[in-house]
Amino acid sequence: MxxxxxxxxxxxxxxxxxxxxxxxxxxxxxxxxxxxxxxxxxxxxxxxxxxxxxxxxxxxxxxxxxxxxxxxxxxxxxxxxxxxxxxxxxxxxxxxxxxxxxxxxxxxxxxxxxxxxxxxxxxxxxxxxxxxxxxxxxxxxxxxxxxxxxxxxxxxxxxxxxxxxxxxxxxxxxxxxxxxxxxxxxxxxxxxxxxxxxxxxxxxxxxxxxxxxxxxxxxxxxxxxxxxxxxxxxxxxxxxxxxxxxxASPSLLANVNARSEQLREGILASARRHGLFSGVRGMGLLLGAPLVDAWKGRAKDIVNAGMRHGVWTLVAGPDVLRLAPPLNITEADLAEGLRRLDLAVAELAAAGPGGG
CATH class of the missing domain: 3.40.640.10 (Type I PLP-dependent aspartate aminotransferase-like (Major domain))
Incomplete structure (x- = not known):
């Protein structure tokens, strides 16, 4: 929270x-x-x-x-x-x-x-x-x-x-x-x-x-x-x-589920734009974005790129980006986090899978 x-x-x-x-x-x-x-x-x-x-x-x-x-x-x-x-x-x-x-x-x-x-x-x-x-x-x-x-x-x-x-x-x-x-x-x-x-x-x-x-x-x-x-x-x-x-309050759990859908949609949109993610999986506000074959092993690079753009993510092994924002995150803050993550992913996509 x-x-x-x-x-x-x-x-x-x-x-x-x-x-x-x-x-x-x-x-x-x-x-x-x-x-x-x-x-x-x-x-x-x-x-x-x-x-x-x-x-x-x-x-x-x-x-x-x-x-x-x-x-x-x-x-x-x-x-x-x-x-x-x-x-x-x-x-x-x-x-x-x-x-x-x-x-x-x-x-x-x-x-x-x-x-x-x-x-x-x-x-x-x-x-x-x-x-x-x-x-x-x-x-x-x-x-x-x-x-x-x-x-x-x-x-x-x-x-x-x-x-x-x-x-x-x-x-x-x-x-x-x-x-x-x-x-x-x-x-x-x-x-x-x-x-x-x-x-x-x-x-x-x-x-x-x-x-x-x-x-x-x-x-x-x-x-x-x-x-x-x-x-x-x-x-x-x-x-x-x-x-x-x-x-345990209904309002907070409702926010978790609403923001979960927002986060899923944001990751899938990024996948369509840049081609690094193969989809999204998980529950609530604990979601994973598996990397496509060409980018496997590079999850940490996405974390590092995100930090450069002011958004903090995690890895769940070398092939999955892990997303676990606060349970009370607002719609606006999550949208801003997704925007920054998209900038990081775009930066990597422009360099290509073999880039630095």
Missing amino acids: GHCHPKLVDALTEQANKLWHLSNVMTNEPALKLARRLVELTFADRVFFCNSGAEANEAAFKLARKHASSKYGAHKNQIISFFNAFHGRTLFTVSVGGQAKYTQGFEPLPGGITHLPYNDVEALRAAVGEQTCAIVLEPMQGEGGLTPATPEFIRAARELCDRFNALLIFDEVQTGNGRSGTLYAYEQFGVVPDVLTTAKGIGGGFPLGAMLAKADAAASLAFGTHGSTYGGNALACAVGLASIEEI
């Missing part, structure tokens, strides 16, 4: 004059209020607070192993994840993530992790069994190229988890908190996970992460089996509550 959103600044300032942090021997009112609100707004019965997306995923993966071990035995420990996934930078989370570049040099890696092609239902059906404790997926792969899951893939994951008593974990660190056009992306698939991880937008830029879970799964991570010194601190949770209340 941009920098220095007044409601978040007010929440931060008010809480800063009361209480920042407590020993986790005790809880605090902002943490309880935020947890209750998240339960009201989602499928979850329980919430665990931490400081980042990596920590939220670390907690989820530990929960999956502990849940399976406690209820079914130590043999049930396989975590299924997907190539090109990204779940964080701790040793466990980079191991579950399906990108070798993040694990090279850190071996030996934790075992019991199987990687499969994303959106491949048959491969998933062949891999899941009594040994599986969890299927972990992003409803839309972020670092992996802004590729949304197919409804068939999501439904298959849910059905297999139900059949084999495994947990379905959705990593919504990128897709959550209004970014996808709904509060959380799972709402658009008609499938409810057992565990959901979130961070980034939940704190409006203030360090905050959360693991949301159904009661049955959450019960396996009993007091003392996991924790966080700063997770759930009063300052972060006060900001988080202000952030969630703003994000």
